[in-house]
Amino acid sequence: MDTIKFLGTGGTRTPTQGTTCLHVSEHCVIDAGNLINTFGSTIFTIEHIFLTHSHLDHIIDIPFLADLFVTQKKVSLKIYGLKATLDDLRQCIFNDRIWPNFKEITLIGHTDKTIELIELELELPYHVDGVTLTPFKTDHTEGSCGYIIEKNGSGVLFTADTYRCDRIWELLDERPYLHTLITEVSFPSAFAKLASNSKHLTPSLLADELKKCNRDNFSLYIMHLKALFMGTILEELAVLELLRNGGKVLVDGDQIHYKIP
Template sequence: MKFRVLGCSGGIGGHEMRTSAFLVDDDILIDCGTGVGVLDYAELLRIDHVFITHAHLDHIGFIPLLVDTVGNDRRAPITVYGTVETIRILRSHIFNWLVWPDFSAIPDRHRPFMRFQVLKVGESVALDGRRITSLPALHTVPAAAYCLDSGEGQLIYTGDTTYHPPLIDAINRQPALRHLVVETAFSDVMHGLAMASRHLCPSLLAHFLDALTCRPQVHISHLKPGHAERTMAEIGVYGGHLRPTMLANDQVLSF
């Protein structure tokens, strides 16, 4: 499997600042932030599945535009996966005919442009020999991480989370984990804000990584614009057994 970074920033501010969106092979999106905007029409048309970690705008903002753009030219609906709480939020606050039309009912409920599928934490979806499993995460809204399994290797994307022992336990149970994409939104100067907003900062990340018994490559995502350099410098002081590096747009992780 190939995991292509379309966007991994914690905010906007120029062409390179694209929010969370990752293309798996050519038909799966993990989160659907502004990074999706770099795909051309033919690439958008190939997307069949969208897995959402949580319902914050920087992770779901381009779902409405994606479905609106390609829905009429597809033979089957795009499937949007998430926890029951995440899907409830999307239905109530986005696809509610006020913010955006309900594309799960357009052109009608028997032939919609989009469908929702609840994926409980711990459950998996098998897609042409690939397996995607929802893992526990802890954020200010109901959230999930995802484990992507090619059959030969695994990648875990935490989405937005703070230090969360159930997630750490789930990571440690993966037998062939090659890549861990983990957020670190704030520098330690903003430790209080990180705690209040249930994000990681370098000191919390250090505790997170120290609790891991596996040895994946660690990639840092969701850095806040204007603070990325400082945050990565603080992460660089970490003296543990893992050596985190900053995730970059257009980077491709294979596993």
């Protein structure tokens, strides 16, 4: 794959839009907000899921994947995340109350467990299918992170859900090969208190955050708009001229190419 494909981009699930899910290599996705509906019969090619955090819109398809995989796969589905995120999966999902504990259920006819939870270390690179994913801490939940996504010397910075976060702008300044920033805007600027309480960005907050960066030669893409406020957010983004260097508001099915130096 020479592209990152956005399988889900919404801040809310609607009849026409899924929630956060990025297909970054043949066997690997970031988040699981819209996997089953987009992959169909090819879903069994997925072997690695890197999570940004444990909110429902980012993990919703994982329990159903485990249910599918237990009779069809030969090796475990590997799920990566920071400790707090994986603890949420252990305690709140795969606990034999909300869903069967597929961490302990063996794949039918094989010896591996159905899923394997792998704890990430911040700022340490992980390699899958020629793509490198490096998690960095964000300000959303205790276990939230974004990812530097790299291939062949080309890099994209994906924040996922976040509030104000200095590390985003430090990484862009430190790593000039990062040609694209993909971040979120969930609410209109009039909902600044709600954004603060839920740790999300508004157009005004993002405009203020951008001032922390010492370069502007990267494309800016935005996702995770709450469907009820999409029109207002789009108007604010246009007025503030935030979608720089060919960036856009992403919709399901959009792709971004890895730029080869």
